[in-house]
Amino acid sequence: RGGSVMNHIRLGCEYGPLVPAGGADVLLAFEPAEALRYAHYLSKNGIALVNTYPIHPTTVTTGQFTYPPLEEILRPLQRICNKLKTIDATKLAVDAGTPQAMNVVMLGALSEHIPLREEELIEALSVSVPAKFLEVNRRAFELGMNAIGL
Template sequence: MRTSDCDVVVVGVGGQGVILISEIIGKAAMMAGLSVRGVETHGMAQRGGSVINHIRVGCRYSAMISPGGADILLAMEPAEALRYASYLSPDGVALVNTRPLLPVTVTTGQASYPSLEEILAPLREVSSRVYPMDATGLAAEAGSPQAANVVMLGALARHLPIGEERLLEALSEIVPARFLEVNRKAFELGKIEVE
């Protein structure tokens, strides 16, 4: 029995805007008259630690999403997609930024980072709807690599029961006006990437 309209797990590392994406989705859902529940968990988020947010749109009960229950896994960092792949439903969609943020253990030579294919292959075993994109590159094209989270939000828009106009309205209310033009461009580039 479903207890929500859409379950989204957003993952990444501290500083990538995972919490901002969640805030925009939550505000947009409320603007659309939908109930929304969310939970965020992060370790050392300020210093590049793992961040995971559960967002349940049209939710009637718990804020937590069960493993295998996420309609959408939105990953700001490829290895984080792999870390949290267990949340993705077999019918779900995985949107994965292909640009890694290398941990200190990799940059100092103590560990190696898996190839993109080593990351995506297990995701494709869970769901056939895995969409990798260079959100960071698209954000740079829009005017700021820091807008990668908004590129991912644009890619996510068509999968949410909220409506693109509500997401853009929430974005306009949350993001400072001086960054709005870049963020709107980033949102549009994300939409185009998954069409």
């Protein structure tokens, strides 16, 4: 928490741990400024799915810098991306029962566009999420699926 994290996930037959710049089919951004920071990875036909809830870095919370308005972040993203979809995944996670399920809301929103079936993703949740949080995460996944039509 509190810092930028980037992960590359490659599905398919091409070898290599990293997605080259301009080679990503999907950019899944849990924070608006991070979407803009990593947009150069998207292919021309790529999809960016962006959580609109900002996470202010310490340089903003201490008053050294200001966080730009959401529109100033999304405008250049719209020029870069073939498809830009925004979702307030943090609010939906709260609606599901916990803000910590934001990542699962995002997975639900993206699920139609990855080569894994909904049942497989729910099964993965059931083995990786403690039982007491499973229902909240299932709700979060469903809210994400229903929130956006990519």
